[in-house]
Amino acid sequence: MTNATLELQNINKSFEVGTVNENHVLKGIDFTVNKGDFITVIGGNGAGKSTLLNTISGSYPVDSGQILLDGQDITKEDTYKRARFISRVFQDARMGTASRLTIEENLALALKRGKKRGLGYGIKRNQRDLFQTELQQLDLNLENRLKMDVGLLSGGQRQALTLLMATIVTPKLLLLDEHTAALDPKTSEMVLNLTNKLVNEKDITTLMITHSMDQALDFGNRLIMMDNGRIVVDVSGEEKDRLTVPDLLALFKEKSGKAATEDAMLLG
Amino acid sequence: MDLLLSSISQGLLWSILAIGIYVTFRILNVSDLTVEGSFPLGAAISASLIIKGVAPWLSIIIAIIGGMGAGFISGYLTTKWKIPPLLSGIITMTGLYSINLRVMGQANITLLGQQTVFRTIEGFGLSKTMAVLLVGALTVSAVILFLHLFFNTEIGLAIRATGDNNEMSQANGIRTNLTRLMGYMLSNGLNAMAGALLAQNNGYSDISMGIGTIVIGLASIIIGEVLVRNLTIAKRLLTIVAGSVIYRLLILLVLELRVDPQDLKLFSAILLTLALRLPIIQEKFASRFGRKGLPKAKEME
Secondary structure: OOOOEEEEEEEEEEOOOOOOEEEEEEEEEEEEEEOOEEEEEEEEOOOOOOHHHHHHOOOOOOOOEEEEEOEEEOOOHHHHHHHHOOOEEOOOOOOOOOOOEEEHHHHHHHHHHOOOOOOOOOHHHHHHHHHHHHHHHHOOOOHHHHOOOOOOHHHHHHHHHHHHHHHOOOOEEEEOOOOOOOHHHHHHHHHHHHHHHHHHHHHHEEEEEOOOOHHHHHHHOEEEEEEOOEEEEEHHHHHHHHHHHHHHHHHHHHOOOOOOOOHHHOOO | HHHHHHHHHHHHHHHHHHHHHHHHHHHOOOOOOOOOHHHHHHHHHHHHHHHOOOOOHHHHHOOOOHHHHHHHHHHHHHOOOOOOHHHHHHHHHHHHHHHHHHOOOOEEOOOOOOOOHHHHHHOOOOOOOHHHHHHHHHHHHHHHHHHHHHHOHHHHHHHHHHHHHHHHHHOOOOHHHHHHHHHHHHHHHHHHHHHHHHHHHHOEEEEEOOOOHHHHHHHHHHHHHHHOOOOOOOHHHHHHHHHHHHHHHHHHHHHHHHOHHHHHOOOOHHHHHHHHHHHHHOOOOOOOHOOOOHHHHOOOO
């Protein structure tokens, strides 16, 4: 188990407990993420994909179970504390950046993730050079617009920036929650390729929820499929490489007992 | 002329209150009503210390600390105890009414014949109005310089990010409860400072002097924002000072038109309503006639 970055042990999470709407979303999840894994996560609507990521990041406290990161129990740690090691990119491009702050201010905040913030100047001169080199690889000409408010950027630009912020300090774990779902196909492809590049270059352990089976198959070394609060498929390596979209659909049908149209999965 | 200068000097002192409110209203993005208690708290502390013989400048510093304490309570109630910001402000402000009475020991304290920071400056041979102008300009400059520096520090950036995007801030490891608490304390420290300065300027502290301060502060902020849009913090604070002075000049105008001073609060309320409505009308106008309506604000830069 020395190779494990993240271990989830019997994680349970329900919403609206004690009401008629009580919803048991995560049902005893046992799951180990190995160091260097790039895992794509698929599953239908309400399967618990986002809830899973939110419990890992600390946005939702778990009802029971344990979360270990590098062997350390972080089950009860607040989100901001986990942020030392875990970074995230959300589906909504507006969520990952502060719109009234400039590009360099956003990057400076990200550079301080997990570190103590003091009364020193927020953006140091030498940091600007770093920001410019980092921004250059986005190829969006943002490196010449350091002092521009992020609110003026397009969704794709913001998402690319968020990705850069999430990886500028290499995290132990990167969580991507359908981070390209709200973008047009071309921008989505750009952000995905950037994701792949950053994750591979820095060898970041990553969990990526996606609504597209093609993406789930094309990216990463491991794929999990969730259904009804459980992980029903977990394939990696060559086994994953051999999978095709029809295989996935068949697997989904077999595991969930439901006929999956690709549409239903896509919407998930 | 003297009335005009006096209004401008008043505007300078009141702008510190507007800047204090700006910290919560725009930077933290919450409506904090604590000001209606922290402003008179500053006045009460300063006035009661002065009549006990404490140096006027020292009384202002103690007033600031008192205001920060008030901000701490409101901030704690919202961040830790999860009481909605509007209510926690009302709770603190209501509680402070009794505390302010305790501080003063009576409903008002007159500073007639007492030493104030303004009298000290008058001692150098300046007229009362010039002394207020000088003190006002100096303190406002110091406050703006301080906030400009502070909001560009690592902590300052974190506070601004918190008000902008709580989720993102936490994802970047910011303890948003703490940053919000700091914002509340900063804001109400400034509010109390304004209260202390205005008590010394007006020559009295009164238990009811906090009523309507939120409206005065917001009106100054909005007037400043209507003047020029989208600015960096230091420039924005300067427009708020301008907004505050304009507000005082409008009050002067209204009084010159022989409006009963009793009706001033109604006037303030209407003015704020119009100031809040104006940007929305501008926006509508802009979208109806293409983008032509908007750059107007830019042209004024």
